[in-house]
Amino acid sequence: MPSPVRLSVVLPTYNERDNIQPLLDKLLPLREQYDLEILVVDDDSADGTAELVRDLAHHERCLRLIRRVGRAGLASAIKEGLLDATGDLAVVMDSDGQHEPASVRRALESLQSGSFDLVIGSRFHPEASILGLSGRRETGSTWANRVARFSLPRIYAPLTDLMSGFLAVRLDAVLPLVRRVDVNGFKFLYELLAVSRGRLRVREIPLTFQPRTRGTSKLDVAIFWDFLISILHSLTLRVLPRRAISFGLVGMLGVLVQLIACQLLMAVAGLAFEQALPFAVVAAATSNYLINNALTFRFQRLHGLALLVGLLKFLLVASLPVLANVGLASAFYSFVARDTLWAQLAGILVVFIWNYAASSRLVWNSP
Numbered sequence: 001m002p003s004p005v006r007l008s009v010v011l012p013t014y015n016e017r018d019n020i021q022p023l024l025d026k027l028l029p030l031r032e033q034y035d036l037e038i039l040v041v042d043d044d045s046a047d048g049t050a051e052l053v054r055d056l057a058h059h060e061r062c063l064r065l066i067r068r069v070g071r072a073g074l075a076s077a078i079k080e081g082l083l084d085a086t087g088d089l090a091v092v093m094d095s096d097g098q099h100e101p102a103s104v105r106r107a108l109e110s111l112q113s114g115s116f117d118l119v120i121g122s123r124f125h126p127e128a129s130i131l132g133l134s135g136r137r138e139t140g141s142t143w144a145n146r147v148a149r150f151s152l153p154r155i156y157a158p159l160t161d162l163m164s165g166f167l168a169v170r171l172d173a174v175l176p177l178v179r180r181v182d183v184n185g186f187k188f189l190y191e192l193l194a195v196s197r198g199r200l201r202v203r204e205i206p207l208t209f210q211p212r213t214r215g216t217s218k219l220d221v222a223i224f225w226d227f228l229i230s231i232l233h234s235l236t237l238r239v240l241p242r243r244a245i246s247f248g249l250v251g252m253l254g255v256l257v258q259l260i261a262c263q264l265l266m267a268v269a270g271l272a273f274e275q276a277l278p279f280a281v282v283a284a285a286t287s288n289y290l291i292n293n294a295l296t297f298r299f300q301r302l303h304g305l306a307l308l309v310g311l312l313k314f315l316l317v318a319s320l321p322v323l324a325n326v327g328l329a330s331a332f333y334s335f336v337a338r339d340t341l342w343a344q345l346a347g348i349l350v351v352f353i354w355n356y357a358a359s360s361r362l363v364w365n366s367p
């Protein structure tokens with residue numbers, strides 16, 4: 001008898017104590033067919049998920065716990081699990097019971113039957129059933145899929161679920177790409193497809209997406225932001241760092257904040273343009289700081305006193321271009337045109353150029 005295929009199942013968990021055991025009970029029978037290993041990648045859940053898995057691992061030799069401190073997110077958990085996997089094949093699925101263990105067999109069969117590197121469990125396959133997806137999430141995902149499709153290699157255009165959390169892979173083919181997946185990206189699968197440059201042989205199978213029985217979804221507004229960044233990152237050929245894109249977008253929001261704040265201070269508070277401008281600029285810098293703290297640096301987010309100290313530092317660091325911004329906008333207003341919109345845009349332009357010049361100096365002068 002040939003030795004059985006080695007299979008690694010990667011289960012990311014964040015507060016899934018009530019869900020993990022029933023799932024493991026359903027996955028363990030895979031041992032009859034495969035040389036099975038189950039990797040639970042937990043981000044230091046507060047509900048005791050890791051402790052439970054640790055206890056269970058005492059009895060199940062095939063169960064391994066990877067416990068990380070400092071929540072690093074779903075995509076990074078999947079990446080870590082796949083890099084640590086020892087199987088020939090690997091399956092990644094949600095641990096909250098929304099993905100059906102029956103789909104695992106189906107995915108593995110289709111992975112082994114054809115010459116595929118990646119099998120995606122799709123919630124939007126014509127034969128899929130998505131009882132577990134709210135109408136709002138369904139609409140959101142449908143739109144996200146449409147937009148995402150444009151930013152991925154053409155060959156993946158027929159795929160229907162680019163954000164799925166269910167995938168089966170041939171590890172030898174996929175590992176070199178896994179290394180390159182940007183874990184700050186939107187979704188692991190999307191990033192994997194993006195870095196693969198169309199070289200993966202992909203197939204989709206329909207998924208049954210069950211309602212969550214216990215606990216809550218961990219998706220939040222930051223996910224929408226990550227999506228936007230990922231699309232822009234792909235569209236700019238992945239040359240610009242994601243963080244720089246995020247910074248740039250926040251900066252653009254800051255432009256709006258400044259323009260609106262200035263208008264309000266003039267119209268409502270009755271200030272003259274030169275009086276309103278400094279307040280508007282500081283308001284924009286503060287909002288940039290807070291939004292960057294909540295989105296761009298959310299895994300290193302500052303709280304409480306540190307948030308306040310951070311704001312002061314940020315304002316200090318930004319004050320050089322801020323002075324230039326106010327100076328130029330005022331000068332433009334006084335000497336070039338008494339046009340508040342163009343005056344402010346001119347000031348903002350100077351900040352951009354200053355930042356660009358400062359960073360390139362730093363880059364070129366660095367040893």
Ligand code: GDD
Binds near residue numbers: 013074096165
């Ligand atoms: N280790 C770790 N770290 N696991 C996490 C984290 C994290 O920061 N965040 C979420 N998870 C785990 C959850 O415990 C769960 O097992 C799985 O990842 C999916 O998380 P959910 O919070 O249940 O996601 P969802 O059901 O709202 O989202 C579904 O649709 C997304 C696409 O729209 C899932 O199928 C996602 O995988 C999918 O990307």
Ligand code: MN
Binds near residue numbers: 094096098212217
């Ligand atoms: Mn879920």
